[in-house]
Amino acid sequence: xxxxxxxxxxxxxxxxxxxxxxxxxxxxxxxxxxxxxxxxxxxxxxxxxxxxxxxxxxxxxxxxxxxxxxxxxxxxxxxxxxxxxxxxxxxxxxxxxxxxxxxxxxxxxxxxxxxxxxxxxxxxxxxxxxxxxxxxxxxxxxxxxxxxxxxxxxxxx
Numbered sequence: 618x619x620x621x622x623x624x625x626x627x628x629x630x631x632x633x634x635x636x637x638x639x640x641x642x643x644x645x646x647x648x649x650x651x652x653x654x655x656x657x658x659x660x661x662x663x664x665x666x667x668x669x670x671x672x673x674x675x676x677x678x679x680x681x682x683x684x685x686x687x688x689x690x691x692x693x694x695x696x697x698x699x700x701x702x703x704x705x706x707x708x709x710x711x712x713x714x715x716x717x718x719x720x721x722x723x724x725x726x727x728x729x730x731x732x733x734x735x736x737x738x739x740x741x742x743x744x745x746x747x748x749x750x751x752x753x754x755x756x757x758x759x760x761x762x763x764x765x766x767x768x769x770x771x772x773x774x
Contacts, residue, residue, distance in 0.1 A: 655742030677703045698764040723767045
């Protein structure tokens with residue numbers, strides 16, 4: 618095994634994007650159909666469809682509904698960047714774009730980018746290729762700063 622300048626043995630590169638030192642889940646423990654690159658995006662699609670069916674019948678705007686709550690809001694009384702996401706999804710399912718904008722404008726604006734990311738990942742998965750979104754550190758900081766500014770702004774206004 619080759620030795621790196623720091624005196625430690627080098628590790629083989631992981632071409633699936635798991636990161637340095639992170640080992641992927643052993644594929645031998647998964648059934649064959651879960652090893653296919655399309656399994657994750659198709660599972661996410663199925664979970665999203667099940668969540669949409671569940672949410673269709675429950676109005677999160679009304680008290681007493683069994684829908685997810687925000688622990689940050691419960692602890693602090695301040696809205697996090699994702700607060701209103703369930704209400705926004707409900708309003709989009711029912712075709713009320715104005716109410717969805719009112720519930721969480723930032724998530725609504727991010728939705729086309731998330732849909733594009735999902736479509737690309739699904740396309741690669743169906744073609745039999747693994748694909749992961751890789752954000753440069755600068756882009757990740759930009760997303761984080763945007764989320765913090767959105768949280769501050771929505772709590773001040």
